[in-house]
Amino acid sequence: MARTERAERVALLGPASALMVLMLVAPLALLFRDSLNRYDATELMIAAVTPANYLRFLADPFYRDVLVTTIRVSVIVTAVCLLLGLPMAWRLARTVSRWKSALVVLMVLPLFVGSTTRTAGWMILFARGGMLDRLTGLNLMYAEPAVIAGIVAINLPFTVLTLQSVFEGIDPRLEEAAASMGAAPSRAFWRVVFPLAIPGITIAAVLCFILCMNAFATPLLLGGPRFHMMAPLLFWAFSSDNNWPFAAAIAFILMATTLLLTGFANHVIPRRYRG
Amino acid sequence: MREIGLPRRGLLGAATLLAAPALVRTAHAADQCVVGTWGGDYARLLRENIDDPILKPAGTEVVQDVGDESPRVSKMYAQKKLPRGTMDIACVGALNGYRVTEGELVEELDEKKVPNLKHVQSDLRMPAFVPHIYSAQVLVYNPDTVKQPPSTMSDLLDPKWQGKIGMVATTGSWILQAASLHESGTTTDFDKAKALMSKISANGLRLYPETDTLAPAFKSGEIEVGMIWLARSFMWRNAGFPVAGRFPTEGSILYVSGMVLPKNAPDKEAAYRYMNALLEPSAQQGFAAHMGYLPTVDNAPLSGAVGEQLAFPQPRPKLVAPDYPVLSKALPELNDWWLKNIQRG
Numbered sequence: 001m002a003r004t005e006r007a008e009r010v011a012l013l014g015p016a017s018a019l020m021v022l023m024l025v026a027p028l029a030l031l032f033r034d035s036l037n038r039y040d041a042t043e044l045m046i047a048a049v050t051p052a053n054y055l056r057f058l059a060d061p062f063y064r065d066v067l068v069t070t071i072r073v074s075v076i077v078t079a080v081c082l083l084l085g086l087p088m089a090w091r092l093a094r095t096v097s098r099w100k101s102a103l104v105v106l107m108v109l110p111l112f113v114g115s116t117t118r119t120a121g122w123m124i125l126f127a128r129g130g131m132l133d134r135l136t137g138l139n140l141m142y143a144e145p146a147v148i149a150g151i152v153a154i155n156l157p158f159t160v161l162t163l164q165s166v167f168e169g170i171d172p173r174l175e176e177a178a179a180s181m182g183a184a185p186s187r188a189f190w191r192v193v194f195p196l197a198i199p200g201i202t203i204a205a206v207l208c209f210i211l212c213m214n215a216f217a218t219p220l221l222l223g224g225p226r227f228h229m230m231a232p233l234l235f236w237a238f239s240s241d242n243n244w245p246f247a248a249a250i251a252f253i254l255m256a257t258t259l260l261l262t263g264f265a266n267h268v269i270p271r272r273y274r275g
Numbered sequence: 276m277r278e279i280g281l282p283r284r285g286l287l288g289a290a291t292l293l294a295a296p297a298l299v300r301t302a303h304a305a306d307q308c309v310v311g312t313w314g315g316d317y318a319r320l321l322r323e324n325i326d327d328p329i330l331k332p333a334g335t336e337v338v339q340d341v342g343d344e345s346p347r348v349s350k351m352y353a354q355k356k357l358p359r360g361t362m363d364i365a366c367v368g369a370l371n372g373y374r375v376t377e378g379e380l381v382e383e384l385d386e387k388k389v390p391n392l393k394h395v396q397s398d399l400r401m402p403a404f405v406p407h408i409y410s411a412q413v414l415v416y417n418p419d420t421v422k423q424p425p426s427t428m429s430d431l432l433d434p435k436w437q438g439k440i441g442m443v444a445t446t447g448s449w450i451l452q453a454a455s456l457h458e459s460g461t462t463t464d465f466d467k468a469k470a471l472m473s474k475i476s477a478n479g480l481r482l483y484p485e486t487d488t489l490a491p492a493f494k495s496g497e498i499e500v501g502m503i504w505l506a507r508s509f510m511w512r513n514a515g516f517p518v519a520g521r522f523p524t525e526g527s528i529l530y531v532s533g534m535v536l537p538k539n540a541p542d543k544e545a546a547y548r549y550m551n552a553l554l555e556p557s558a559q560q561g562f563a564a565h566m567g568y569l570p571t572v573d574n575a576p577l578s579g580a581v582g583e584q585l586a587f588p589q590p591r592p593k594l595v596a597p598d599y600p601v602l603s604k605a606l607p608e609l610n611d612w613w614l615k616n617i618q619r620g
Binding site for chain 2: 039041042043044045062127128129220221224225226228236238239240241242243244
């Protein structure tokens with residue numbers, strides 16, 4: 001019987017796991033190997049086992065600054081998305097109306113347009129002589145606030161949709177019970193609903209944070225050439241001189257930093273609130 | 276358990292059907308030329324001036340493998356050890372043309388198979404690279420607002436241009452060569468070039484992420500002067516942007532774009548036919564008329580409005596090709612310096 005169960009498990013998990021190894025782990029292993037190679041302008045890449053590419057990044061204040069900027073922007077974007085997304089998702093989850101599905105579609109609608117196209121729209125809005133400039137005299141193009149606004153616009157639907165499903169999973173009768181015992185709606189939310197939603201909010205925040213850490217088109221187009229984040233830097237290392245080893249090292253530093261910070265965020269949440 | 280039986284004839288038929296596309300493709304591939312190229316206007320003009328009017332009537336089908344130059348060069352290196360690559364021709368700039376030649380990735384060209392090579396201007400020729408089109412780096416300005424345009428790179432240090440100078444971030448190494456030419460008459464005096472660029476940057480240099488983002492900045496009045504390829508100023512002017520070009524008195528750096536033939540190209544004969552076709556006068560004139568790039572051959576004169584717009588002023592400006600061996604070695608350091616000093620926020 002146990003053997004049958006094990007065979008079933010292998011049959012169910014095996015193909016997906018094999019595909020995962022083939023499509024994700026194998027390329028990552030190859031990329032990691034590349035990151036230990038040496039760059040040469042004529043040969044492109046010379047086989048070696050050297051930490052030089054990682055040390056080049058970590059020893060240089062410019063590259064470290066780029067990593068810090070990426071983390072700062074990601075933290076700000078995540079905070080803004082949670083601040084804006086929490087009330088929207090809460091309202092959406094508790095709406096009992098025939099317009100609810102239309103509201104959800106409205107929320108998803110921006111995702112139908114590619115992020116580069118949406119960023120082009122922001123460029124028109126922010127540019128000198130653009131709508132914002134003409135109306136307010138503000139020229140936000142090629143500045144950090146423009147990048148933050150652009151990424152928030154992309155990440156917000158993901159955050160709201162994740163949070164909405166979290167709130168919908170919390171039984172509304174809990175709030176009714178709190179109200180019956182005299183709790184005001186805000187107190188019921190913060191004391192009953194919010195603690196129950198923390199694991200889901202963490203997932204939404206992590207999703208938003210990861211998307212932002214890896215943002216490419218928005219920082220490149222709205223931030224301009226003097227604003228640097230990790231994904232455009234990685235592309236620069238590859239495209240300006242075909243430096244695959246250094247670009248691969250940047251990719252792993254970005255991945256490791258994202259994983260570490262995500263793990264840290266999960267660690268600081270009290271154990272009783274974890275999912 | 277009962278064995279499932281299939282009639283032998285049915286199996287053979289099914290196998291033939293399955294193999295048919297592969298057989299057809301193999302037969303077809305004999306007349307196919309795969310060209311690794313940039314997309315956009317360049318790919319369209321290749322189709323309109325070379326693929327359809329010259330290669331197609333001769334029975335060669337051209338397939339474009341569209342992408343950026345860096346991935347294309349990487350692909351050539353990745354396929355270096357394969358007996359059969361995926362491209363018959365790769366479009367690259369002259370610097371990468373030099374590098375892949377040094378890396379022994381491409382065939383040295385046989386003039387018997389590319390007869391039009393004899394028309395290529397001697398200063399543009401390289402042993403394994405067919406120069407297709409070229410342009411010169413010029414000072415550009417808004418003719419509506421600038422009455423006395425800059426004539427030399429150091430004119431950009433004039434305080435009257437403060438905050439009104441625009442350049443494209445991805446052209447750093449080319450601008451440094453122009454600065455070097457200004458400072459010492461060679462393209463490789465990078466220390467002096469960096470010093471001049473640092474001063475221009477301090478005069479409120481504005482950087483733009485891509486080449487085509489410079490034109491709207493002229494139109495909006497954000498910038499009034501800058502530096503870019505003559506071909507771009509030609510395209511922008513024809514598209515209604517207020518941009519005019521002027522050759523710097525110290526000389527102009529040349530950008531040359533062309534094609535190479537990978538050693539493991541599946542159909543080298545088709546590649547040679549293609550290379551010869553791209554040097555035909557009609558193809559060269561077609562690129563000049565639409566993109567403003569100059570013909571690399573001596574038998575494709577430009578006439579009419581295009582000829583007037585692209586004619587060199589008299590006395591003829593000094594045109595300087597980069598020193599590719601020196602540039603190739605210096606490029607990683609130049610790019611790094613540009614990123615950390617000029618592109619630093």
